Amino acid sequence: MRQLRTSIVVAIAVITGIIVLVGYFIELPVLENLRIILLHYAVIFIAVALIVGVVNLVQVHWKKFQNRQPGGVYSLILIISLLVTIIVVGYFGPTSTPSLWIFSNIQIPVASSLIAVLTVVLTYTGVRLLKRGLNLFSLLFMATVLIVILGTVSFQGFRIPGLSELRTWITQVPAVGGARGILLGVALGTIATGMRILMGSDRPYGR
Amino acid sequence: MSVFDLNNLDLLGTVLSFGLTLIVFSFIFGDNLLFRFAIHVFVGVAAGYAAVMTWYNVLLPEIAVPIIGGSQAERFFALLALVLSTLLFMKAFPRLSGWGSPVVAYLVGVGAATVIGGAVLGTLFPQVLASINLFDFPGSFGNSSPVWVQISNAVVILVGTISALIFFHFGARNRHDRHPERAAWISAVARIGQIFIAITFGVLFAGVYIASMTAFVERMTFSANFILLFFQL
Amino acid sequence: MSDDIKPNNETSPEDSKEFHKSEEVKKSTAEQSFQDNSSDNEPGQEGKNTDRLADAILDDKTSDDVVEKSPVQDSQEDREEPADDQSDREVEDKDQPKHVKGEQEDDTSEEQAGPLVGVEGVLPAELDPFFIHEPVKRSIKLQVTEAQKTQALLLDQMIKGEIEPQPEVTGSKSASNNILRIGIAIFLLVSILLPLSTRVPASITPPISRDSVSANQLIENISDGATVLLSVDYEPGLSAEMDAALASVVDRMMMKDFYLVLVSTVPTGPVQAERLLMYLNQGGGYQYESSENYTNLGYIPGGPVGLLNFAEAPRQVMPYDLDGNAVWYSPHLQNISSLSDFDLVVVATENPDRARSWVEQVQPKLGNTPIILVVSRQAEPFVRPYYGSEPSQIQGLVSGFGVGAFYLNSNAQAGFSSMYWSSLNLALIVGGLLMLIGAVIYAGKSLNTRKPE
Numbered sequence: 001m002r003q004l005r006t007s008i009v010v011a012i013a014v015i016t017g018i019i020v021l022v023g024y025f026i027e028l029p030v031l032e033n034l035r036i037i038l039l040h041y042a043v044i045f046i047a048v049a050l051i052v053g054v055v056n057l058v059q060v061h062w063k064k065f066q067n068r069q070p071g072g073v074y075s076l077i078l079i080i081s082l083l084v085t086i087i088v089v090g091y092f093g094p095t096s097t098p099s100l101w102i103f104s105n106i107q108i109p110v111a112s113s114l115i116a117v118l119t120v121v122l123t124y125t126g127v128r129l130l131k132r133g134l135n136l137f138s139l140l141f142m143a144t145v146l147i148v149i150l151g152t153v154s155f156q157g158f159r160i161p162g163l164s165e166l167r168t169w170i171t172q173v174p175a176v177g178g179a180r181g182i183l184l185g186v187a188l189g190t191i192a193t194g195m196r197i198l199m200g201s202d203r204p205y206g207r
Numbered sequence: 208m209s210v211f212d213l214n215n216l217d218l219l220g221t222v223l224s225f226g227l228t229l230i231v232f233s234f235i236f237g238d239n240l241l242f243r244f245a246i247h248v249f250v251g252v253a254a255g256y257a258a259v260m261t262w263y264n265v266l267l268p269e270i271a272v273p274i275i276g277g278s279q280a281e282r283f284f285a286l287l288a289l290v291l292s293t294l295l296f297m298k299a300f301p302r303l304s305g306w307g308s309p310v311v312a313y314l315v316g317v318g319a320a321t322v323i324g325g326a327v328l329g330t331l332f333p334q335v336l337a338s339i340n341l342f343d344f345p346g347s348f349g350n351s352s353p354v355w356v357q358i359s360n361a362v363v364i365l366v367g368t369i370s371a372l373i374f375f376h377f378g379a380r381n382r383h384d385r386h387p388e389r390a391a392w393i394s395a396v397a398r399i400g401q402i403f404i405a406i407t408f409g410v411l412f413a414g415v416y417i418a419s420m421t422a423f424v425e426r427m428t429f430s431a432n433f434i435l436l437f438f439q440l
Numbered sequence: 441m442s443d444d445i446k447p448n449n450e451t452s453p454e455d456s457k458e459f460h461k462s463e464e465v466k467k468s469t470a471e472q473s474f475q476d477n478s479s480d481n482e483p484g485q486e487g488k489n490t491d492r493l494a495d496a497i498l499d500d501k502t503s504d505d506v507v508e509k510s511p512v513q514d515s516q517e518d519r520e521e522p523a524d525d526q527s528d529r530e531v532e533d534k535d536q537p538k539h540v541k542g543e544q545e546d547d548t549s550e551e552q553a554g555p556l557v558g559v560e561g562v563l564p565a566e567l568d569p570f571f572i573h574e575p576v577k578r579s580i581k582l583q584v585t586e587a588q589k590t591q592a593l594l595l596d597q598m599i600k601g602e603i604e605p606q607p608e609v610t611g612s613k614s615a616s617n618n619i620l621r622i623g624i625a626i627f628l629l630v631s632i633l634l635p636l637s638t639r640v641p642a643s644i645t646p647p648i649s650r651d652s653v654s655a656n657q658l659i660e661n662i663s664d665g666a667t668v669l670l671s672v673d674y675e676p677g678l679s680a681e682m683d684a685a686l687a688s689v690v691d692r693m694m695m696k697d698f699y700l701v702l703v704s705t706v707p708t709g710p711v712q713a714e715r716l717l718m719y720l721n722q723g724g725g726y727q728y729e730s731s732e733n734y735t736n737l738g739y740i741p742g743g744p745v746g747l748l749n750f751a752e753a754p755r756q757v758m759p760y761d762l763d764g765n766a767v768w769y770s771p772h773l774q775n776i777s778s779l780s781d782f783d784l785v786v787v788a789t790e791n792p793d794r795a796r797s798w799v800e801q802v803q804p805k806l807g808n809t810p811i812i813l814v815v816s817r818q819a820e821p822f823v824r825p826y827y828g829s830e831p832s833q834i835q836g837l838v839s840g841f842g843v844g845a846f847y848l849n850s851n852a853q854a855g856f857s858s859m860y861w862s863s864l865n866l867a868l869i870v871g872g873l874l875m876l877i878g879a880v881i882y883a884g885k886s887l888n889t890r891k892p893e
């Protein structure tokens with residue numbers, strides 16, 4: 001029974017995957033329509049999965065609050081802010097004035113400030129980078145960072161001669177070479193991993 | 208007067224925004240209670256917003272509306288989606304999570320096929336072609352550069368692409384009584400690739416730094432303006 | 441048949457069949473064993489088992505037979521099983537070989553004495569010496585080839601360094617690190633606030649990059665009143681940089697009275713787009729209104745899957761706008777049935793993966809419609825290979841503050857950029873110099889310590 005169920009689950013993944021994949025390479029009206037339906041359902045399920053994630057978040061934090069675990073009060077705060085947002089944004093609409101107010105005065109300040117704090121951390125890391133070890137690659141990395149940062153700016157219109165041009169060359173020639181190699185590597189890795197799923201070797205969906 | 212009176216709300220919003228900015232900046236001095244408070248509020252708001260957007264954009268038009276007032280075919284489509292979504296929803300409850308596996312398998316299958324198709328047709332083929340066409344002048348660097356500059360640039364990009372790709376090749380030979388090692392030529396090319404990867408990540412680091420510095424400047428400008436406004440009042 | 445690992449090339453087909461058969465039997469027995477022992481498993485047991493499994497893969501010289509209570513692979517799979525699988529497993533377990541002498545008989549035997557006399561299947565009051573037996577011996581070795589073993593070893597070496605715990609920072613070091621961090625924060629803060637307090641004129645606009653000139657030219661070449669798909673795909677955290685870059689591009693498009701169709705693959709994208717248009721209406725003196733001048737279709741969930749679906753059937757995927765109107769029958773959109781019917785596609789994102797998804801899933805469906813990517817500086821390195829190459833996958837690239845060219849034609853009212861430009865310049869110079877000083881000091885120290893060696 002369990003074997004049968006496993007086989008059915010694997011078959012679902014393989015068949016749907018193959019139909020969608022074949023649609024990229026062969027243009028058949030029937031196949032295209034079927035592919036659109038499959039993708040449409042997939043989008044609905046992904047949306048539901050997002051809701052499942054939110055439910056799970058509430059569950060975990062509610063348990064944490066109920067069991068009086070350390071930080072339980074914060075969990076309650078999270079749940080309250082989540083519910084208030086759902087009520088306000090849900091009732092008035094996602095792009096209404098109240099929703100814009102929440103977005104502009106809570107989400108943007110906190111998210112931007114977190115990124116801003118990252119600047120201090122990155123500068124600190126940059127300052128101490130060569131402490132870990134001095135080798136060709138760390139030197140090259142550091143030199144690139146400094147050239148790109150200092151080549152981007154100008155002080156009252158003054159620029160270090162040649163630095164901006166060097167920055168442009170680095171970002172448009174060697175960095176493009178490296179990035180293209182990485183992108184091709186990522187693409188090959190994606191194809192290999194995806195093919196394992198479509199052949200049923202990898203089953204990251206349980207049984 | 209509306210609850211959402213703009214003037215009062217704007218003032219309240221600006222004070223809240225300033226307060227949250229200060230609280231998050233306090234993290235520079237170390238973790239603290241207020242910082243944790245702000246983060247939990249942020250996560251709650253973000254999750255709530257995502258849930259509502261999902262409802263508005265997918266669940267309402269794709270499931271709720273067709274079931275209530277759609278044609279026969281639309282109703283069937285929506286009911287099937289509802290049943291399968293219910294199975295997926297069981298993933299939130301550990302005891303029933305097994306029921307969601309077929310739907311997760313469906314998602315994984317479709318997702319894997321989508322990324323494979325995209326990687327092959329959107330990155331692999333065009334980027335390999337772009338590498339081949341590097342020497343097809345006038346090419347990537349416009350007509351303004353001299354030919355020798357274009358050739359040298361093309362060579363640098365090609366060497367960078369190939370060597371960076373080879374750097375990610377981890378095949379190795381087994382050696383008796385020693386750790387396995389890559390072939391000598393692969394190691395040599397991989398070291399060149401490491402140079403290009405170091406440069407690429409250097410550019411990436413600088414990009415992240417500039418982006419985060421922009422956020423820092425924006426927050427500081429906002430805070431300074433708020434303080435000036437406050438003292439003027 | 442020995443339990444030793446045999447490389448595949450040394451195993452005959454018959455041997456292999458036999459091996460697999462015997463492995464299956466062992467696996468089933470192991471499952472049963474896990475059921476029996478699962479309640480006894482300590483929380484830490486799992487980790488130990490994982491280590492043992494890794495050793496079995498990596499070490500050739502491991503002892504042939506290892507006494508095993510709960511093979512990890514099976515235990516992990518079983519933990520995922522819902523409760524209803526229990527009955528299935530019990531049915532399967534009937535076919536398993538029985539290793540314990542008299543187990544079956546004892547289960548059904550009647551009690552001979554005491555208050556439970558005559559009752560079947562009673563737990564014994566005292567231990568029966570016949571029940572005590574040696575634990576079943578099983579091998580946990582896997583059938584792997586030499587090549588697989590080699591690769592596993594290489595991977596093991598690679599990750600060993602990553603998972604080894606770093607030595608804890610001592611009190612005085614931690615304090616000095618904190619002081620350094622706070623010092624850096626103060627330096628940066630002063631460098632940002634200085635231009636603001638001295639009111640340095642914001643006349644120094646961002647530099648004119650060749651990319652932004654091309655993007656500007658692309659927009660210029662499109663006739664007024666064109667229909668444009670605009671995807672606002674960035675998170676609120678980087679809205680400072682992205683708003684600045686995108687505002688300049690959208691400002692140009694508003695000047696040419698383009699009809700904008702807004703979408704987003706980020707939940708907060710639709711509200712981000714509304715906020716941007718509201719700002720541009722206020723700052724640029726435009727009168728862009730929903731339905732009249734733009735329509736907000738909202739959020740496309742599902743990342744690449746959602747994008748592919750939208751690219752293939754936009755009318756079916758996003759039939760309504762956020763106000764619930766069936767927008768595709770409006771005069772502006774009635775002639776648009778696929779994405780290639782748009783005059784231009786503009787995507788603004790800070791995430792290289794999201795940019796890649798647009799290039800991979802949507803761009804091939806665009807036909808002759810050009811696509812402009814407005815990206816953060818952090819995404820630029822991984823987007824640039826798609827730009828300016830043959831075949832060119834994106835026709836315009838605007839990154840970060842490289843939007844100076846747009847000021848040549850605009851009213852310069854959409855000046856997010858000019859507001860911050862002076863402070864940003866000085867802060868980046870200070871940040872860069874701090875890193876340079878750090879690099880020189882630590883490189884010097886490192887060279888000094890190397891010399892005596």
